[in-house]
Amino acid sequence: MDNLKIKLQENFLQLEENNLSFNNINNNPQSIKKAKSIYLNKAKVNLFKAPRLNFPALGVHKLHNLGYTGKGIGIAIIDSGIYSHPDFKDRIIAFKDFVNERKETYDDCGHGTHIAGIAAGDGKISKGKVHGVAPKADLISLKVINAFGSAELKKIAEALNWCIKNKEKYHIKIINLSLNTQSDDLNKIIKEAIKNGIIVVVSAGNDGLKKNNTITLPGKIREVITVANLDQNKTEDEKDDKINPSSSRGIIKKGLIKPDISAPGTKIYASYAPDGNLINLLNYVFGDNRWDADKDGKADYIPLSGTSMSAPFISGLAALMLQANPDLTPNEIKYILMNTAKPLKNIDYNAQGKGVVNPEKALRRAIYLKKV
Numbered sequence: 142m143d144n145l146k147i148k149l150q151e152n153f154l155q156l157e158e159n160n161l162s163f164n165n166i167n168n169n170p171q172s173i174k175k176a177k178s179i180y181l182n183k184a185k186v187n188l189f190k191a192p193r194l195n196f197p198a199l200g201v202h203k204l205h206n207l208g209y210t211g212k213g214i215g216i217a218i219i220d221s222g223i224y225s226h227p228d229f230k231d232r233i234i235a236f237k238d239f240v241n242e243r244k245e246t247y248d249d250c251g252h253g254t255h256i257a258g259i260a261a262g263d264g265k266i267s268k269g270k271v272h273g274v275a276p277k278a279d280l281i282s283l284k285v286i287n288a289f290g291s292a293e294l295k296k297i298a299e300a301l302n303w304c305i306k307n308k309e310k311y312h313i314k315i316i317n318l319s320l321n322t323q324s325d326d327l328n329k330i331i332k333e334a335i336k337n338g339i340i341v342v343v344s345a346g347n348d349g350l351k352k353n354n355t356i357t358l359p360g361k362i363r364e365v366i367t368v369a370n371l372d373q374n375k376t377e378d379e380k381d382d383k384i385n386p387s388s389s390r391g392i393i394k395k396g397l398i399k400p401d402i403s404a405p406g407t408k409i410y411a412s413y414a415p416d417g418n419l420i421n422l423l424n425y426v427f428g429d430n431r432w433d434a435d436k437d438g439k440a441d442y443i444p445l446s447g448t449s450m451s452a453p454f455i456s457g458l459a460a461l462m463l464q465a466n467p468d469l470t471p472n473e474i475k476y477i478l479m480n481t482a483k484p485l486k487n488i489d490y491n492a493q494g495k496g497v498v499n500p501e502k503a504l505r506r507a508i509y510l511k512k513v
């Protein structure tokens with residue numbers, strides 16, 4: 142298996158003239174100043190002072206009030222690690238470092254901590270204003286992405302294998318993959334995980350810009366749940382909702398539609414990792430959006446955009462559904478999510494899949510299908 146680089150499914154920088162990578166910028170921050178313009182996800186945007194949007198949206202808090210919190214369900218985050226943010230307390234029940242072989246949980250990139258917050262942060266620091274979809278789920282952190290946002294394919298494969306091997310021990314029911322690869326070498330092991338009863342949720346990719354056939358691997362795999370980036374335009378009103386232009390577009394062939402479903406992924410506040418190299422770099426470029434919710438001088442949350450942020454919404458929701466009905470298979474969960482989704486009007490299926498996830502309907506369907 143090649144040691145190919147992967148690309149994170151979230152804000153990445155592209156500089157007009159010199160097209161620098163994160164590594165280049167990190168080694169030479171001054172190089173940013175030479176660029177004529179800075180592009181985010183290939184679209185010129187201004188992220189300074191991004192407004193704070195309560196998260197999660199789509200009525201998920203109502204499900205928590207009914208007692209569905211993901212309690213007892215393990216969500217494996219195969220990413221850059223998870224910082225021990227107070228919003229996770231002791232719910233990071235396992236940590237395996239495939240990069241530096243450290244023993245204690247950490248995140249020197251910042252990506253994984255944000256993903257974990259969307260899936261399972263409990264909002265302690267923000268007094269519930271920013272919280273995850275499954276605030277009592279257990280987190281299993283598999284670190285494969287290094288401080289600069291890259292990973293080796295073989296490490297991702299090792300992490301997937303580790304999940305299969307340890308699924309009973311840590312009650313791993315869901316794997317979140319907010320990353321993309323250039324190779325289909327992971328297809329076999331991902332399908333193996335699903336055969337083992339583990340739901341695999343994958344980000345669709347950020348190569349959209351209205352171009353078709355831009356879904357990245359492993360999002361192209363039929364059996365995974367591939368998630369597109371819903372932009373709620375900062376309002377709960379669905380009339381102004383759209384698919385973020387950067388969200389990768391699929392193709393429809395032989396009855397296979399990708400992406401499968403859409404979930405909020407634009408300007409999403411979630412947990413911040415203070416040692417997060419890549420995330421701090423984003424702040425350096427786009428202005429400081431860190432939010433010190435408890436005003437103790439240390440930042441707690443940060444907004445990010447991308448299908449990386451959409452996937453963990455679905456991972457968290459799957460945890461709620463499995464808490465309600467543990468017998469559901471990965472395929473049934475996917476079927477329910479897709480068949481309860483609400484399509485956005487006048488938007489192609491290859492951008493939104495079956496539409497915007499409907500958490501309440503999906504959970505109700507999960508309960509309805511419970512065997513008596």
Ligand SMILES: [Ca+2]
Pocket residue numbers: 372373374375376377378379380381382
């Ligand atoms: Ca809206």
Ligand SMILES: [Ca+2]
Pocket residue numbers: 433434435436437438439440441
């Ligand atoms: Ca703070």
